[in-house]
Amino acid sequence: MMGRLEIRDLHFSYTENEEILKGIDLVLDQQSTAIIGQNGAGKTTFVKLLKGLLQPTSGKIVYNGTDLSSMTVAQIAKHIGMVFQNPNDQIFKNSVIDEVMFGPMQVGMSKEEAKVHAMDALEMVGMEKKCKVNPYDLGLSERKLISIAAILAMDPEVIIFDEPTIAQDYAGKKCIGEIVEHLRNQGKLVLTIIHDMDFVAEHFDRAVVFAKGGVLLDGNPEKVFSRAEILEKAFLEQPNVTRLCHALGYEETFLTTDDFVEYKKGQ
Amino acid sequence: MKSISLYEEKNSTLNHLDSGCKMLYMVAAILVPALIGNKWANVAVIILSVFLLAISKVLRKTVPVLSVSGIVILTIVIIQGMFRAGNTTVVLQLGPAAFYKEGLLYSLGIALNVFNILLAICVLIFTTKPSDMVENFIEKGFSPRLGYVFISIFQIIPQMMETMNTITDAQRSRGMETEGSLLVRIKAFLPLISPVVMSSLVDTKERAIALEVRGFNAKTKKTFLNERKVTTTDKIINLLLIAAVLASVAWRVKLWLG
Numbered sequence: 001m002m003g004r005l006e007i008r009d010l011h012f013s014y015t016e017n018e019e020i021l022k023g024i025d026l027v028l029d030q031q032s033t034a035i036i037g038q039n040g041a042g043k044t045t046f047v048k049l050l051k052g053l054l055q056p057t058s059g060k061i062v063y064n065g066t067d068l069s070s071m072t073v074a075q076i077a078k079h080i081g082m083v084f085q086n087p088n089d090q091i092f093k094n095s096v097i098d099e100v101m102f103g104p105m106q107v108g109m110s111k112e113e114a115k116v117h118a119m120d121a122l123e124m125v126g127m128e129k130k131c132k133v134n135p136y137d138l139g140l141s142e143r144k145l146i147s148i149a150a151i152l153a154m155d156p157e158v159i160i161f162d163e164p165t166i167a168q169d170y171a172g173k174k175c176i177g178e179i180v181e182h183l184r185n186q187g188k189l190v191l192t193i194i195h196d197m198d199f200v201a202e203h204f205d206r207a208v209v210f211a212k213g214g215v216l217l218d219g220n221p222e223k224v225f226s227r228a229e230i231l232e233k234a235f236l237e238q239p240n241v242t243r244l245c246h247a248l249g250y251e252e253t254f255l256t257t258d259d260f261v262e263y264k265k266g267q
Numbered sequence: 268m269k270s271i272s273l274y275e276e277k278n279s280t281l282n283h284l285d286s287g288c289k290m291l292y293m294v295a296a297i298l299v300p301a302l303i304g305n306k307w308a309n310v311a312v313i314i315l316s317v318f319l320l321a322i323s324k325v326l327r328k329t330v331p332v333l334s335v336s337g338i339v340i341l342t343i344v345i346i347q348g349m350f351r352a353g354n355t356t357v358v359l360q361l362g363p364a365a366f367y368k369e370g371l372l373y374s375l376g377i378a379l380n381v382f383n384i385l386l387a388i389c390v391l392i393f394t395t396k397p398s399d400m401v402e403n404f405i406e407k408g409f410s411p412r413l414g415y416v417f418i419s420i421f422q423i424i425p426q427m428m429e430t431m432n433t434i435t436d437a438q439r440s441r442g443m444e445t446e447g448s449l450l451v452r453i454k455a456f457l458p459l460i461s462p463v464v465m466s467s468l469v470d471t472k473e474r475a476i477a478l479e480v481r482g483f484n485a486k487t488k489k490t491f492l493n494e495r496k497v498t499t500t501d502k503i504i505n506l507l508l509i510a511a512v513l514a515s516v517a518w519r520v521k522l523w524l525g
Binding site for chain 1: 430433434436437438439440441442443444457458461462465466469
């Protein structure tokens with residue numbers, strides 16, 4: 001099933017006199033979407049609202065026709081998964097497989113079903129051989145992959161990644177990029193909060209720029225990253241290749257090295 | 268990060284006063300009325316403390332402190348007022364309940380004492396940064412290690428509370444119920460507490476390394492980043508406070524001898 005989130009005039013504040021989100025209208029579906037913006041722009045608050053961990057002060061989030069506020073956090077978890085920034089915040093079992101099976105069993109899968117899903121998820125992150133290992137014996141970047149698998153195994157229609165590329169080496173980033181694309185091709189709605197613009201340029205269909213609690217820019221990465229002046233106002237950078245080519249005097253916006261190489265070959 | 272310290276920077280006169288001064292005030296405010304042994308001395312010091320709290324703009328913060336202890340005091344007043352041995356003069360008759368003058372006066376003494384001590388402590392802790400207080404102690408020869416332990420509580424507990432919140436969110440995001448019946452809560456305990464313990468252990472190790480690379484255990488004499496400035500005003504106040512304590516000691520001795 002397809003996940004579709006409709007956000008209508010969403011407002012949120014922790015304290016009365018400081019509004020964090022000032023009216024957000026968005027429709028999220030199909031396209032894998034990166035939410036970018038300076039620290040404090042309201043990205044994390046926004047995804048917490050999508051998960052039901054916070055309740056909006058006003059406005060609505062509608063998931064496939066159902067108002068999220070009518071669902072409990074546990075019910076939402078079945079449909080919308082979120083991988084937290086720090087894998088240590090969730091890992092507590094003594095073996096990788098138990099850890100990954102925890103979520104699926106919480107959302108009502110049988111043990112056998114959970115095991116099948118868990119093994120599939122571990123395979124997708126390339127950790128299937130380590131399923132009997134104690135997660136605490138693994139390094140941080142592998143633990144991150146475990147925490148991703150733990151959410152994938154729950155088979156949600158929407159998957160949110162909070163800073164997936166932090167503390168990842170090249171191989172880890174590549175793996176996570178492949179996961180993002182694979183999930184998108186499976187028809188899942190992939191969302192991420194991220195500061196790594198190169199990663200957005202390479203793997204995402206859509207970029208939404210948050211600034212001061214509102215949406216500043218929204219569109220495909222070519223469109224968003226071509227607006228250097230607006231990005232600068234939001235204290236964001238273009239991807240490295242885009243900046244380089246811009247500095248070299250090219251009019252076009254190139255997002256990745258591959259784009260540029262292809263363009264040069266075609267000349 | 269939410270602070271667990273009761274101190275709040277209000278840029279008030281008492282905020283700028285040296286922490287030693289305020290500690291001395293607390294001691295004097297408790298000692299002087301106790302030595303004089305008169306209810307009016309208590310009342311006078313209470314008024315002084317309230318005045319100091321008011322000019323420091325922290326009077327409102329005493330409300331929870333006073334109301335919690337107020338409940339305890341109220342039970343003392345009721346019990347002593349009705350049942351104290353030696354109660355003879357009835358001052359108030361509420362149906363079958365009679366309140367006696369002797370018991371009420373006795374409990375009034377207790378109440379004044381408690382409120383005086385609480386307010387004196389409030390004057391100190393609402394206007395003084397915990398770290399300033401500890402630095403002051405260390406300067407006077409208190410162990411810096413113990414001092415660190417004391418200060419770090421104010422950092423570690425809020426940090427752990429924050430970690431706890433993130434972990435609860437992370438596990439709820441995996442479909443775990445954390446609210447509801449006792450059984451639900453017991454089942455939620457392990458998935459919540461294990462990551463908290465593990466991350467606290469990791470944090471502790473990192474904190475220890477961070478301290479060690481900055482020479483926490485170095486044997487040389489340490490200097491202070493924040494030089495304490497004891498102004499003339501501080502010195503005068505200190506002298507006045509010491510004089511007040513000495514005078515009340517003298518008064519007590521005179522009473523004994525006379």
